[in-house]
Amino acid sequence: MTKLLKQLVPRIGLAAHRGALRTLSRFSIALMIATLSSLAGEARAGYLLSMTSTNSNAAPGGTGSFDLTLTNSSAATSSASVAAFSFDLSLPTGSGIKFTSVTEPADSSFIFFNNHYGLNPPGALVSDLEVTGSDLAVTGATTMNPGATFVLVHVTYSVDANASNSPVPITINRNPPPPNMTGGTFVTDGASPANDLLFTIGTGQITLTGVNPSPVPEPSALGMGATAAFVLGGFLIRVRRTKTI
DSSP states (O other), rough: OOOHHHHHHHHHHHHHHHHHHHHHHHHHHHHHHHHHHHHHHHHHHHOOOOEOOOOEEEEEEEEEEEEEHHHHOTTTTTEEEEEEEEEEEEEEEESSSEEEEEOSSTTTBBBTTTBOOOHHHHEEEEEESEEEEEEEEESSOOOOOOOOOEEEEEEEEEETTTTOSSOEHHHHHSSOTTTOSSSSEEEEEEOSSOOOOEEOOOOOEEOOOOOOOOOOHHHHHHHHHHHHHHHHHHHHHHHHHHHHH
């Protein structure tokens, strides 16, 4: 019986291992196909869009701003036609930074300059840690040639006086974070029906400057600390002498 078990256990283990490998292989193949399909679609399109938020600096207790931009890489082989966009930006909880407003530039840096309906909802939906909204061209679409960059929105924020000096990431959410069920970030062309345009996402950050150094202990506190150190030192010396004796 023992001999039979010794023969069966390795075979059972090998069979289970092979089954797991088959499952993993199917998953890996499906993932690879999906990835290659996405890359192939972008390669066929020829454009190389990327969306990012510009880096920003502000002092604790102050205010700051940054832009959300869309770029067609200079390495792209064709232009991209953009007719609509939607965005969803968020800040981490406890960062000490709060969004205050979202606007669109009133000059040619804006992707739909003189040809748009305006932010929806008006002024965008702004909360302390998340902003979301969308806009689209009234007619046609904006052509983004290789190397072109346009601003989508301009975002302002305030900084708590007690905020830390750690860089705070600005996250661009492709899908709206819980508990929201609407929104998200996407870009479409002017076709009917509209097609989603492929793009990569970059992460900007807010760096806090002018942070006050750690408070220096009061003179009385320093005196107390020195006295405590002296007493402790004397105690240790007496202990060592006692052990020596």
